[in-house]
Amino acid sequence: MKRVLAVWGSTGSIGVNALDVVRRLNRAGASVRVDVLSAHSNVELLKKQLAEFRPSRAVVGDPSVVDPLSRWSRNRKLRVRIGVGVEGLLESAVAPRVDLVVSAVVGAVGLRPLLAALRAGKNVALANKEALIVAGELVMDTARRSGAQVIPVDSEHSALFQCLGGRTGPGPGVRRLILTASGGAFYRHQGSLANVGVAQALNHPTWKMGKKITVDCATLTNKGLEAIEAHHLFGVPMDRIDIVIHPQSIVHSLVEFDDGSMLAQLSHPDMRLPIQYALTFPDRRPTPVKPLALDEIRTLEFHRPRFKRFPSLSVALDAGRRGGLWPAVFNAANEVAVQAFIQGRTGFMDIPKICRRVMGDYRAQGNPLSLDDVLAADQWARRAAQVALSRAA
Numbered sequence: 415m416k417r418v419l420a421v422w423g424s425t426g427s428i429g430v431n432a433l434d435v436v437r438r439l440n441r442a443g444a445s446v447r448v449d450v451l452s453a454h455s456n457v458e459l460l461k462k463q464l465a466e467f468r469p470s471r472a473v474v475g476d477p478s479v480v481d482p483l484s485r486w487s488r489n490r491k492l493r494v495r496i497g498v499g500v501e502g503l504l505e506s507a508v509a510p511r512v513d514l515v516v517s518a519v520v521g522a523v524g525l526r527p528l529l530a531a532l533r534a535g536k537n538v539a540l541a542n543k544e545a546l547i548v549a550g551e552l553v554m555d556t557a558r559r560s561g562a563q564v565i566p567v568d569s570e571h572s573a574l575f576q577c578l579g580g581r582t583g584p585g586p587g588v589r590r591l592i593l594t595a596s597g598g599a600f601y602r603h604q605g606s607l608a609n610v611g612v613a614q615a616l617n618h619p620t621w622k623m624g625k626k627i628t629v630d631c632a633t634l635t636n637k638g639l640e641a642i643e644a645h646h647l648f649g650v651p652m653d654r655i656d657i658v659i660h661p662q663s664i665v666h667s668l669v670e671f672d673d674g675s676m677l678a679q680l681s682h683p684d685m686r687l688p689i690q691y692a693l694t695f696p697d698r699r700p701t702p703v704k705p706l707a708l709d710e711i712r713t714l715e716f717h718r719p720r721f722k723r724f725p726s727l728s729v730a731l732d733a734g735r736r737g738g739l740w741p742a743v744f745n746a747a748n749e750v751a752v753q754a755f756i757q758g759r760t761g762f763m764d765i766p767k768i769c770r771r772v773m774g775d776y777r778a779q780g781n782p783l784s785l786d787d788v789l790a791a792d793q794w795a796r797r798a799a800q801v802a803l804s805r806a807a
């Protein structure tokens with residue numbers, strides 16, 4: 415197996431796991447070269463990754479880092495071109511040798527680079543779900559036109575992709591998609607969620623992930639975002655995508671077919687499995703993930719989500735059902751609110767309030783297939799969320 419990768423967000427939770435997958439695949443005889451690495455602020459980890467993987471390009475978030483990092487690289491005889499910010503990602507999206515981009519940055523900032531990679535015909539292993547939430551039509555349309563493939567990394571969507579035989583886009587015979595959710599940090603929490611703190615919200619029971627997605631899991635927003643993600647990836651209408659709480663995180667999602675059959679994908683929760691499948695697809699290779707011993711697990715529970723207790727889920731699903739630019743507006747408001755919560759500037763239950771207020775003020779306009787309109791909706795919602803935030807404080 416031969417691949418040349420760009421790994422965007424290589425210093426994050428998914429990025430670090432992706433590089434671990436690459437290391438192990440190469441040790442087992444594959445030829446996977448990492449030609450692009452990107453960090454935002456964690457330059458120390460990026461240096462270690464540059465020394466190990468020796469890519470020809472790197473991208474950082476802060477322009478003042480470029481000169482010292484270039485000097486550091488030259489001293490170590492590393493030949494690496496260093497770009498900055500979204501422009502740096504855009505340049506690396508069309509790097510000629512790269513045949514698969516792993517997009518693992520967090521937030522809507524990943525949208526333009528994703529579109530550039532797809533336009534250039536590069537297949538993308540997509541973890542950066544926000545890009546698909548804000549502009550699902552545009553992303554899938556761009557992929558269709560160039561023939562590039564969007565391969566899901568998100569564990570639920572990897573599960574659906576596997577159950578659907580490695581296909582994205584609408585297909586015959588699918589009745590429903592059923593997304594499983596761990597329930598997040600507060601599934602078993604008793605009492606009010608109004609005063610829960612950041613450390614509690616970041617204490618996820620089954621997955622170890624970046625802060626933003628971990629808070630999205632605690633509010634259940636993540637599952638609403640994932641329903642929208644599934645809608646775009648697999649061409650299934652929102653009202654045929656169900657959500658079920660499954661605290662063990664063993665069944666990663668299910669497809670129900672017209673004849674009543676259901677297929678599911680099961681494994682221990684370890685992101686290296688879906689990441690690796692996206693890299694080796696359509697092949698399967700061994701992973702370090704422990705095989706499931708079903709007789710040791712014994713119990714798999716499934717519950718209906720508690721919409722009243724976790725209002726963010728309803729707000730996210732509402733944005734998805736409205737479609738158009740509503741998911742872009744919702745996503746931007748959520749990004750602002752979650753960041754404020756992580757920084758201790760707003761309460762946990764203010765997150766759905768801010769999103770709802772921003773959506774209440776939005777007057778739908780524009781075309782979801784226009785990048786300018788998507789970016790305008792995103793910018794409008796970020797400003798509106800800052801106003802809502804100051805009112806909530």
Ligand code: NDP
Binds near residue numbers: 426542543569624626
């Ligand atoms: P992390 O916060 O751990 O990592 C985010 C990465 O993006 C880091 O490399 C970070 O750089 C970089 N980054 C942050 N802000 C910017 C920016 N403005 N411009 C460019 N790069 C930036 O997140 P995760 O790895 O957890 O998640 C990444 C994506 O994958 C998210 O969209 C998430 O929803 C999705 N995902 C994650 C899962 C997981 O298991 N973690 C599971 C399923 C989906 P630096 O650290 O150097 O600042």
Ligand code: MG
Binds near residue numbers: 568569570640
């Ligand atoms: Mg997921």
